[in-house]
Amino acid sequence: MKKLVLFIGLLGLSPIFAQETEIDITPDNSWLKAGLTAGIPVGDASDVSSFNLGVDLRGQYLFNPNLAIGVASGYSHYFAKENFEDFGMIPVAGFLRYYFTPNGLFFGSDLGYSFLTNVENNDGGLYLNPQIGYHNRDWNIYAFYQNIFAENDVDLQSVGVGVTYNIRFK
Structure with a gap:
C-alpha cells in the first residue's frame, strides 16, 4: 500500500518534469540549501x-517568484533512550515549495523514500516532510513534521525546527 501511495505521488509530479521547456539556471532562480535540523520524536x-x-x-529551482521544486536529502541521527541503540535516516526526496512573497512566509513538503540505518529488519519507507517557515534571500527558518512510513508497520515521526543557508549557483 505504501509503495502504491509513493507511485501515485510521483505520477502527480511527473507533468512538472515532463514539460519540454528550456531551463535557464541563474543565481536568481537556482541554489543549494544547506543547514541543520533538530527535532523531538513523537x-x-x-x-x-x-x-x-x-x-x-537541497537543490532548488524557482519556476517563478512563488513556486519552487527540487531534490532533498541529508541525514538525521536519533539519540536512543536507555536500553536502545541510536539510529538514523537518510531521505531521498523531491520537494515543492510555495513562497507567498520574496521575503516572508513559505510552505512546502518533501515526498520520497527514507533509508534507515542501524535498524534491524527495516530498510526504510515512504517519507513525508511538510514544512512552514520564513525565508529571505539568504536564509530559511522553518518548522517541520516528519513521518517515515517504514516497513513492518513502523511509523517514525518527529516535529522540529530547521535552518538552511542558500548557496547561489554562479
Missing part, C-alpha cells in the same frame, strides 16, 4: 528516542 519513535539532530541538503 509516536513510535518516542518509545526509543528522545531527540534527533540532522543535516539538510
Whole structure:
C-alpha cells in the first residue's frame, strides 16, 4: 500500500518534469540549501528516542517568484533512550515549495523514500516532510513534521525546527 501511495505521488509530479521547456539556471532562480535540523520524536519513535539532530541538503529551482521544486536529502541521527541503540535516516526526496512573497512566509513538503540505518529488519519507507517557515534571500527558518512510513508497520515521526543557508549557483 505504501509503495502504491509513493507511485501515485510521483505520477502527480511527473507533468512538472515532463514539460519540454528550456531551463535557464541563474543565481536568481537556482541554489543549494544547506543547514541543520533538530527535532523531538513523537509516536513510535518516542518509545526509543528522545531527540534527533540532522543535516539538510537541497537543490532548488524557482519556476517563478512563488513556486519552487527540487531534490532533498541529508541525514538525521536519533539519540536512543536507555536500553536502545541510536539510529538514523537518510531521505531521498523531491520537494515543492510555495513562497507567498520574496521575503516572508513559505510552505512546502518533501515526498520520497527514507533509508534507515542501524535498524534491524527495516530498510526504510515512504517519507513525508511538510514544512512552514520564513525565508529571505539568504536564509530559511522553518518548522517541520516528519513521518517515515517504514516497513513492518513502523511509523517514525518527529516535529522540529530547521535552518538552511542558500548557496547561489554562479
